[in-house]
Amino acid sequence: MTDETRKKSQPSGNVTLQDIAAHAGVSRSTVSLVLRESPLVAKRTREQVRRSIKALGYVYNRGAAALRATRTSTLGVVVYDIANPFFGAMVAGIDAALNREGYVSFLANSEDSPERQQRFLERMREHRVDGILLCPAEGTDPALVATLEAWKLPCVQVLRHIGTPPYDYAGTDFRRGVNLAIDHLVAHGHERIAFIGGHTEHSATRERWQGYREAIAHHGLGYQRLLRSTVTRRDGFEAIQQLLGESPAPTAVVCHNDLVAFGAMLGLQRQGLTPGVDCAVIGTDDVEEAALSAPALTSIATHPYAVGREAARLALRRIQNPDGAREQVVLAPQLRVRESCGASLARDRSLAPTP
């Protein structure tokens, strides 16, 4: 066993470009071109190299490639509550879109902590990701967007946005969503409509509130009641009871998200009242569980899967062309009418048990 033999078989046990080149009787560079599907390589050569790659069980080393090529085919995704089914669906959409392009994504759950978020973003920078999909944690410094810009890290904001335009953003038109809900309620005779939920200065809350105030004004309703709160089920539970104690009490409520709406329905039931009969309830997001509750929840569908997919596409486009004009993709929401708003009650049974 000469030194040369050892060198070929032993070193770290890993097959490299060099080994394939030797096996196929070409140079390292040619093998590299084959791997990257370059049209420069002659057909016969390409086939021979492919055979050698198979024969030696070669595994491409993306880390090494990235070092020289400065493209990692990697993206960082930051959400603030992955346990929320809404984000689950969104991540599924992201995953599907990235997968098609050979990208993979790092996922982090900021738990709405700007510090955790910051740590993760720094780590992403160290890993040289090509871009970031960011659902900013509550209380994120608006300067963060500029910081990422300075880092030359393309960033697409999702669902919430901070900083000042232009930036890349993908989300849903929450304002329009609330408009739809209130239009529907007004058409069914409601005049006292309250809004429950949202507690800090983030864009998604502001947009909902704006939609609420705007619609109330547009329909010339005398009653306006906006109850701030965090956005858990318990908040909905407590809020509805508070509202019912007021006079006049609302005859309908639109909720920040479906969790709050579920809580509100539960609160009504605890008081012996029936959602949709004694008080209409409309949620936001249209999570899968909305169709399942009793009564089935009317909800503003915000299409999390599609939002995720669009955000991912936007990021890929930005990576291709870092200096192109920033883009905003804002999806149109839809009102899914079920039982809880009193419009269709149990008559419409086709809607209840969706898959």
Place this chain on the structure above:
Amino acid sequence: MTDETRKKSQPSGNVTLQDIAAHAGVSRSTVSLVLRESPLVAKRTREQVRRSIKALGYVYNRGAAALRATRTSTLGVVVYDIANPFFGAMVAGIDAALNREGYVSFLANSEDSPERQQRFLERMREHRVDGILLCPAEGTDPALVATLEAWKLPCVQVLRHIGTPPYDYAGTDFRRGVNLAIDHLVAHGHERIAFIGGHTEHSATRERWQGYREAIAHHGLGYQRLLRSTVTRRDGFEAIQQLLGESPAPTAVVCHNDLVAFGAMLGLQRQGLTPGVDCAVIGTDDVEEAALSAPALTSIATHPYAVGREAARLALRRIQNPDGAREQVVLAPQLRVRESCGASLARDRSLAPTP
């Protein structure tokens, strides 16, 4: 402007070890040691280097480091349905545990497709992740575990397991969970208890069925009815109606997961029956929504967050010590008694609106 000046300021705009070394008046190697917190470096030197790092705004390049050091601080996570809140919670647990150790994770959603799963695993190999957390997609070839072993890619299986022991695994004791549920039902006088759901040969289903048969036998019940199905809400909806049409019909059902249980409750209500009164329903997983339904769902808590955390810990341990004995972490489930099993009905109001 000499060539040297250009070389210092221009090249790709990125600060490297070399630049810091020059700035601090030490060698590349010393800087590297400082970055890795080596105790070899003298305190004064370390401080000087730290200052230079700050001054130049250096960003560690993990890709380059990994190339030589063969440790990427990176993990691959494969689940089959990230939109399911159960997996959301699990991923949150994984994330929390990894974060503490400076690890980040790639996430992929296999959508229960072995092909997608395979593609992702190959990509993970190319990215040289240090390990894999795998919830095997349905129909995964049991040989996959051996393949990963051959790839020298440490793999911890989660929730489901394939292949033959020994392997690393983290999950919940589904068998025991079903035992608990049936013990409880029997204690409350039920004698005809059915099980709904589970449709292919994966371990998590087998374990549940085993627990069911075992408990039925243990209590010497004459009635045994196991209804196979996929595990969506719709399946529960249909299954319960089928069961009620049989004679004798069951007086209680235990369901593969909470979705199926929700469906079963809905099915009962469609027939004008009340869950917990006319037929007891128990789910599995104790997702957040379980406490929210009406009636509130009794469920076998399977602790997804803890499972995720334990799986991540196991993986990190295996990476530290690739040849250590394989470990299985199996968490004990708990029965969360609420209204749907008839045991506590509306009397017990403390349980319903949990956060």
Place this chain on the structure above:
DNA sequence: TTCTAGTTTTGGATCAATCCAAAAAACAAT
């Protein structure tokens, strides 16, 4: 046959870190 134009292929430098054996510096003991 020679020259040109086009098609393939190639070797050396490079990306940014770590490893390692050996050198240098600091300190203690003789």
Place this chain on the structure above:
DNA sequence: ATTGTTTTTTGGATTGATCCAAAACTAGAA
């Protein structure tokens, strides 16, 4: 002052790919 230890520091080799300018082939025309 000399030697021996221990503590720090270092330069060159290495990791595995890509980039790029130049070299080596083809094939067709003069």
